[in-house]
Amino acid sequence: MVTRGAVCWVELDKRRPCVVVSAEDVLRSEVWQTHVVPLTSNLDRAGLAGNVALNAAVTGLPADSVAVPLGLELVDRSWLAEAVGQLPAALVDAVDDGLRAVLDL
Numbered sequence: 001m002v003t004r005g006a007v008c009w010v011e012l013d014k015r016r017p018c019v020v021v022s023a024e025d026v027l028r029s030e031v032w033q034t035h036v037v038p039l040t041s042n043l044d045r046a047g048l049a050g051n052v053a054l055n056a057a058v059t060g061l062p063a064d065s066v067a068v069p070l071g072l073e074l075v076d077r078s079w080l081a082e083a084v085g086q087l088p089a090a091l092v093d094a095v096d097d098g099l100r101a102v103l104d105l
Helices: 024-028 043-047 089-103
Strands: 006-011 015-020 033-040 052-054 065-067 073-076 080-086
Touching: 006 033, 015 080, 033 089, 043 052, 043 065, 052 089, 065 089
Parallel strands: none
Antiparallel strands: 006 015, 006 080, 015 033, 033 065, 033 073, 052 065
């Protein structure tokens, strides 16, 4: 089972890394979808509202990246490939803050 805060490869517009952001209760349920926030290697995007800079050592990816909450996607769980990392709680909280900012919650 995938967990909240997992960094996984996902087939979206192209194969890209994403952070799973669905609640653990949702992830434990029988639904076939989950919410993910895409990551980009374009570090210039770190300064945009809601975005979160992520170090490669934390994500398990080969390079530093930026979480882009504005790109929130609902995806079929079968699109999730291997998990390559797990964000610590503080970074999951930062992504949550980014989601609240872009969704005005």
